[in-house]
Amino acid sequence: MAIRDETRMLLESMGRLFEDHCTKQVADAAETGVFAQGLWDAVAETGVPLAALPESAGGADAEWSDLYAALRVAARFSAPIPLAETMLAGWAASSSGLETSDGPMTVGPVRLSDALTLRRDGNGWRLSGTASRLPYASFATRTVLIADGPDGEMVAAFDGTGGSDLAKGKNIANESRDTLQFNDVRLSSDQVAPVAGGVSRAALYRRGALARATMMSGALEKAMDLAVTYAQERVQFGRPISKFQAVQQNLAVLAGQTAAAVAAANLGIEALEKTSPEREEFLIAVAKTRVGEAATLACEIAHQVHGAIGFTKEYSLQLSTRRLWSWREEFGADPEWAARVGAYACRRGADNLWPMLTDG
Amino acid sequence: MVTPTFRFDPVEMPPEALETRKEVRAFIKEHEHLMGFSRGEFNRDFSRAMGKKGWIGMTWPKQYGGHERTSFERYVVIEEMLVAGAPLSAHYTGDRQSGPNMLRFGTEEQKNYFLPRIAAGEMAFCIGMSEPNSGSDLAGTRTRAQKVDGGYKINGTKLWTSNAHRADYAILFCKMAGDGKEEPDRHAGATQFLLDLKSPGIDIRPVINLLGEHHFNEIFLTDVFVPDNRLLGAEGNGWNQLTSELSFERSAPDRFLVLFQMLQQMIRMAGPEPDKATAAALGKLISQLATLRSMSVSIAGMLQEGINPNNESAVVKDLGTRYEQDIPVVARQLFPAEPELEAIDLYSSMIARSTMNAPRFSIQGGTREILRGIIARGLGLR
Structure with missing residues (x-):
């Protein structure tokens, strides 16, 4: 252990x-x-x-x-x-026998509503559709996308952003989230391959969700660390505010939510490649749901403990909380994943709920 | 990072725990007629049957009637029983805290006498901590033990003692009678005794709870004699022993599994294809439960490694009680029903029982405020 x-x-x-x-x-x-x-x-x-x-x-x-x-x-x-994105892009491209890059890569689609299609064109391919809010696409040395081909899902990997139209965007942490529009963009035969090795659009989406859940657990650890440290340094009414029970109780809740977030993310991580795709999806859904809940509660407390200083650009709490508020919504927000958890449980029925939690 | 973080390392259950789980599920099936919902039934026959299976005192040394199994196997037995609603009350306190407390602090004679009886499911223990004026503040205990020839004479009152009217023994927390002067150290003189509830001078009276049920009691002790060999640990070491006992009490998964059947019932009512809002509300509860369980298994891993999970147990209990109190709140939003305790409709009775029981979840075994104080201390704030 x-x-x-x-x-x-x-x-x-x-x-x-x-x-x-x-x-x-x-x-x-x-x-x-x-x-x-x-x-x-x-x-x-x-x-x-x-x-x-x-x-x-x-x-x-x-x-x-x-x-x-x-x-x-x-x-x-x-x-x-884009560390998570590069890891996932490398996985998707390499599993399908496509080239990767040493530089930063982006990967997608990151939204369920996006549609990307590949059609044959002589020896090569034509890619059409939209990949919205791809992390760091502006800076990517390579883009890896999963699209619908004539015979199922395929991976397309190309340098830069290919011949797409790029519309810059950002999340509220000012992390680049750019939308790529492909209008019959030509790709060569060595830039496209059928998915292999467990890669699929669904697998990418859930691993992306797990990446965000895991990153959120880290950002929560940081926010908690800042809040606990600040409470011990900030003196009001003649003593550190950490000596007030009201503040202690809030920090205890923050610590509990942070511990739960780390544990929930670990549930998803432990499931990776060790169980069926269906169970992996269930546990990752649990992770994104529980971490999202924790983030909402914890950001509120971390800011409350900090008072006005935490609301400034100068102080670093906002680096963590603006990311938490952004990542909470990326690769599916927690209510969306919660509905998946609920649907999964209801489909299997009440009598299978306990085995679902205990049996690997 | 400078802040201490609470460790909940991911744990994989060993293969023998999987075998145990199968056995427990089969046993529960055989005893299906005894299972209930959140009732805490006291059934000595059932406890004896569990004792025969070797499922009480599982981790204790064999020489004291234990079975030297892992914390994980014990965890599996408990969680399966809780989820099924098994009647555990006749052995649960002894198994969870009185036995381990004795194992740690008891004399050889005490271990030889009590532990095999608890492990066989033949001896029931209860907890003599709270008093009318000493609830969260246990150091304020007014029960006093006075040294007399061959033993101690004890006077005082204990309150909220679950199952005192059915149990055989209590681990009594009190203080040694002093010279009447205020002690500067509030923990000084604290002492624990193994109290035979049949001793002369003990008067046990029921305190009916708001469900109309009799679990609690008030125990009046008037010049009760306890022989020397029933002193637990050392005179004056009671606070240290009590802290250890509470840590055992809080490390169990019973803080988030007692309403499990109600969650199941909600899934039943939602049907195989619920609307998105219903699925999301249920999914949120299930995600909380799955996370709590993994944290709790992690605590079992800490126990197995001999690590004291004091802070982690407080975290899980705090989160677990919040989750259990949310269940009736979510239930009445998804599936409104008028609560009726003895309703023929199972769900209406579950709503009634869970709503009325909910307040005690964050009071018993340490209030929410006390637990958060423990967590804050773990963070270095106190």
Whole structure:
């Protein structure tokens, strides 16, 4: 049950890396629309972004659980880079035998309502449709998309954003979320392949949701850390506000919600590639639902404890809370995932509820 | 990060726990007529049957009637029983806290006498902590023990003692009688005794709860004699022992599984294809439950490794009681029904029982405020 030594070492070294390379200045600068290249290069040098790939494809056959744990660390530091997206893009492209990139990649679709289609055109393909709000598409060295082909789902991977029309957008943490419009964009035969190795649009969506849930658990840890530290430093009425029971009780709730968020995200992570796709989906739905709930409650308390200073641009709490409010809605908001959990349980019936929770 | 975080490492149940689960489910099926909803029934026959299966005192040493099984196997037995609504009250307190407390602090003679009887399901324990003027503030206990020849003479009153009218023994928390001066250390003199409830001088009177049921009691102790060999641990070490006992009490999964059947009933009523809002409301509860359970299994893992899960248990109890109190709230929004305790319609009686029981969830075993105080201390705020 103990965390593996390799995992602990990886997380410690990631923590040090972000401590050095992901200061508030870096996070602030990224919000002006300049990519955090120095941070990205430092992270890329560790090999973590593509570590899930087989060694033959330039990866390290790393455990997904370790990589998700690394996402949690990155999120504690509000790292303004597409680490999760690059991991997932690498997985989707490489599993289907397509090229990946050492640079930052984006992946999609990230929304269920988007439609992307591929049709044959001689030796190559034509891609049409919309991929909305792709993270960091403006800065991506490569884009990996899952689209509907004539015989089922296919992966398309190409440099930059191909020949698409790009409309810039942002979430409220000023992380780039760009919409790509493909109007019969031509792709060559080596840029498209049928999905393989467990890759599917549904699998991408749920792993994206789990990435956000995991990142949120890290951002919650940071918000809690800031709130607890601040309460011990801030003096009012002649004593630190942490000495007031009303504040203590709020911080206890914050700590409980944070612990629940980490545990819920871990439920999803532990299910990855160790169970049926259906059960993986159920546990990830549980994770995104529970973490979303925690984020809503925890952001409120973290801000309440901080008072006015937490509401400023200067103080760093907002780096975490604006991300939490954004990520909560990405790859499906918690009410959407909650409905999936409920539908799954109802479909299986009341008598299967307990086995569903206990039996792997 | 400078703030201590609570650890809930993911845990995988060992294979033997899966075997145990199968056995428990089969046993429950055989005893289906004894299962109920959130009633806490006291049934000595059932406890004896569980004792025969080796499901009480599972982790205790064999020399004291235990079975040297893992915390995970014990966890599985308890969670399956709770979910089924099994009548556990005749052995649950002994298994969960009195036995472990004795194992830690008891004499050889006490361990040899009590533990095999608890493990066999033959001896029922209850908890003698609260008093009329000492609820959350247990250090304010007024019950006093005075050293006399061959033992102690005890005077005082205990309150809210569940099942005292049916149990055989209580672990009594009190203080040694002093010289009347105010002690600067509020925990000084605290002492625990193994109290035979049949002793002369004990008067047990019912306190009927708001459901009209008799679980609670008030125990009046007038010059009750307890022999030397029924002192538990050391004179004056009672506070330390009590803290340990409460930690055992709070680490169990009974803080979020007692209304499980009601959640099932709601799923039944929602049908296989519920509308989205209904599915989302149920899905939120299920997600809370799945998370609580994984945290609770993680605590079982800590117990297995000999780590004290004091803070983590407080977190799970606080979150767990919130979840259980939400169940009747969500239920009445999704499926309104007039509550009626003895209704023929199962759901109406569940609404009644859960609504009326809900307030006690965040009071018993440590109030919500006390638990959050423990968590705050764990965060280094107190």
